[in-house]
Amino acid sequence: MPLHVDNLAEAIQALAQQTAQRSRSGHLERARALLRALNGPALQAKIDQVRDRVPWLVARPTAEPPGATFSLPPTPQDHTVVATDGSHMAPDRHSPVRFIVLNIGRVRIRYGTKPRAHLTSRGAFWYREEDLHVEDRAGVQHPIESALLGTIMALEELEALAEEALHADDPAIALRDGSLIFWHLQNEDPNVQEVLLPRITRTLRRFHDMGIPVASYISYPGARDVINSLRVWLCGPCARLGDCSQCQECDPEDGALCTQLRPVRDRDLFIGYLNPGQRSAIFESSSALQEKYRDQGGMDHRIQFFYVHTGVEIARIEAPRWVMETPEYRNRVHALVVDQCRRGGGYPPALQEAHEQAVITTEDRRIIEVMIEQALARAGIPYIRSMKDRSKRVRGI
Amino acid sequence: MTERIGEIISTTSLNFTAQRLVPRTEEEMPGPVQPPDLGSLVWVRLPDGGRVFAVVAYGTTEGVDRGRLAVVRTHDDIVDERVYHEHPQLADVLRTEFLAVLVGYEDKEGRLHRHLPPQPPPLHYAVYATEDSEMRKFSEDLRYLRLLLNTDSPVPGEQLLAAHVRTLYRAREQDDVWLSQAARYIANLLKRDYDRLRAAIEALE
Numbered sequence: 001m002p003l004h005v006d007n008l009a010e011a012i013q014a015l016a017q018q019t020a021q022r023s024r025s026g027h028l029e030r031a032r033a034l035l036r037a038l039n040g041p042a043l044q045a046k047i048d049q050v051r052d053r054v055p056w057l058v059a060r061p062t063a064e065p066p067g068a069t070f071s072l073p074p075t076p077q078d079h080t081v082v083a084t085d086g087s088h089m090a091p092d093r094h095s096p097v098r099f100i101v102l103n104i105g106r107v108r109i110r111y112g113t114k115p116r117a118h119l120t121s122r123g124a125f126w127y128r129e130e131d132l133h134v135e136d137r138a139g140v141q142h143p144i145e146s147a148l149l150g151t152i153m154a155l156e157e158l159e160a161l162a163e164e165a166l167h168a169d170d171p172a173i174a175l176r177d178g179s180l181i182f183w184h185l186q187n188e189d190p191n192v193q194e195v196l197l198p199r200i201t202r203t204l205r206r207f208h209d210m211g212i213p214v215a216s217y218i219s220y221p222g223a224r225d226v227i228n229s230l231r232v233w234l235c236g237p238c239a240r241l242g243d244c245s246q247c248q249e250c251d252p253e254d255g256a257l258c259t260q261l262r263p264v265r266d267r268d269l270f271i272g273y274l275n276p277g278q279r280s281a282i283f284e285s286s287s288a289l290q291e292k293y294r295d296q297g298g299m300d301h302r303i304q305f306f307y308v309h310t311g312v313e314i315a316r317i318e319a320p321r322w323v324m325e326t327p328e329y330r331n332r333v334h335a336l337v338v339d340q341c342r343r344g345g346g347y348p349p350a351l352q353e354a355h356e357q358a359v360i361t362t363e364d365r366r367i368i369e370v371m372i373e374q375a376l377a378r379a380g381i382p383y384i385r386s387m388k389d390r391s392k393r394v395r396g397i
Numbered sequence: 398m399t400e401r402i403g404e405i406i407s408t409t410s411l412n413f414t415a416q417r418l419v420p421r422t423e424e425e426m427p428g429p430v431q432p433p434d435l436g437s438l439v440w441v442r443l444p445d446g447g448r449v450f451a452v453v454a455y456g457t458t459e460g461v462d463r464g465r466l467a468v469v470r471t472h473d474d475i476v477d478e479r480v481y482h483e484h485p486q487l488a489d490v491l492r493t494e495f496l497a498v499l500v501g502y503e504d505k506e507g508r509l510h511r512h513l514p515p516q517p518p519p520l521h522y523a524v525y526a527t528e529d530s531e532m533r534k535f536s537e538d539l540r541y542l543r544l545l546l547n548t549d550s551p552v553p554g555e556q557l558l559a560a561h562v563r564t565l566y567r568a569r570e571q572d573d574v575w576l577s578q579a580a581r582y583i584a585n586l587l588k589r590d591y592d593r594l595r596a597a598i599e600a601l602e
Contacts, residue, residue: 045432047482107486109485109486111483114423115427115481115483115485116423116485117485117487118489119490308540343484349486353486356462356465356490
């Protein structure tokens with residue numbers, strides 16, 4: 001039945017008004033001025049003070065002053081960009097069989113005096129119990145579905161990225177779309193974390209040993225880490241960090257700015273702050289999971305990030321600290337990410353093509369279902385889906 | 398040894414569509430992939446040992462995924478083939494195809510027939526360019542030109558005819574005697590349509 005939009009119209013109008021109002025209040029300019037003047041160690045001290053009381057993520061300063069900006073480094077003419085992306089067909093609750101189809105797009109593009117691209121994809125069909133579960137140390141089987149499925153997919157993409165990077169000509173970078181922080185893993189059973197974290201750190205270590213900086217690219221990021229750090233700076237000692245307009249302990253102007261910054265995202269802050277091609281200072285994420293990003297050799301792969309003006313928008317670039325702390329690597333990532341966005345009209349073509357290679361179309365899905373149905377039929381098993389599913393397909397009146 | 402130029406991706410009793418295949422070396426700079434010349438003669442092996450002949454009647458380049466459209470990539474001094482150097486992935490996401498109209502075949506005994514072959518060439522078989530000597534031999538008898546008048550190609554029949562005759566004229570090393578024969582043949586074919594005839598003659602230069 002059609003959606004009745006009449007009663008939505010008024011709310012939509014109100015949203016537009018709210019957005020317009022927020023854009024006029026000048027709080028962004030004040031926030032930028034604050035960022036410009038921030039002192040790293042002083043900010044770190046305040047963050048440490050409120051560490052136990054602040055439930056959300058803050059951006060921890062590194063050796064670079066938080067308000068610093070960095071111009072585009074020289075771009076190597078000859079270079080390679082490696083990227084992967086994945087797509088999957090999730091196990092369907094209405095189907096009599098359980099399986100996962102995985103398709104990982106793999107891209108390697110060499111630019112410069114010998115331009116050449118390699119675009120491929122590799123699919124996998126998981127159906128055995130051990131492939132559909134993560135088994136922990138105690139032997140407990142955790143089904144791979146929902147958030148865990150997303151995490152496993154990201155891990156497979158990262159491992160494929162490391163495989164592709166083996167063939168890349170120097171200098172190269174390896175890029176993935178989406179965070180390297182594996183957020184969903186934070187909420188998983190610690191026994192599952194224990195199984196998956198070594199895979200993550202082992203793979204990050206591979207990039208290090210290959211001499212290829214790995215980074216993730218997040219377009220139009222929704223993160224608020226840096227904003228949250230500004231709010232901690234403004235209202236630090238005050239336990240509230242919520243609606244600071246009522247707070248008696250905070251300076252009223254600081255409190256007002258803190259409240260106004262509540263819905264603001266880092267991208268809003270940096271778009272008026274960075275010039276095209278420039279990057280922000282490097283920050284470290286305060287995600288608890290980071291503490292566990294140490295590989296078996298003891299190397300620390302905790303994730304740091306910076307924001308960059310790609311020429312079109314603000315993107316967030318995340319990478320393990322060994323990338324960010326090595327000038328050659330971080331400059332290469334900075335320069336090549338901007339170069340990719342220039343070539344791709346705003347988004348890295350390597351990531352776009354990896355995505356295209358990974359796509360499982362509706363037609364592909366139908367073909368797979370038909371193949372399963374036919375294979376089952378040959379084995380003498382009828383392919384019967386749930387009645388609820390049937391009611392959605394037939395929609396009888 | 399003639400050059401393999403494509404692989405059949407669609408085939409019918411009247412014509413086939415082939416994807417242009419260009420061998421890629423590590424050394425070559427990437428560039429656009431062009432279809433074979435309009436009006437040129439190509440051939441395909443048949444499973445029984447014979448060959449079919451066809452005239453190239455149309456060529457296109459599009460995205461492999463029909464849903465993806467080309468975007469403007471010219472920028473400052475990045476123009477023409479430099480666009481392909483700057484975006485090496487284009488080679489993998491573009492596809493050049495050509496349509497060829499069947500005009501005859503050579504049976505397994507080696508005899509030439511200038512009418513529609515009994516069988517279309519099979520899907521996935523390779524398409525080859527015809528050498529000049531074979532083009533001269535095939536064009537000794539022009540009865541097959543009729544097959545180029547009304548085809549599935551968007552190219553008007555009289556233009557296709559003229560393109561093919563021009564190709565043959567060059568392969569026959571500017572044989573003017575043959576050319577007047579061909580022109581007379583065309584005049585006869587198009588005798589009821591003065592406009593099309595005019596167009597064909599003009600295109601023959």
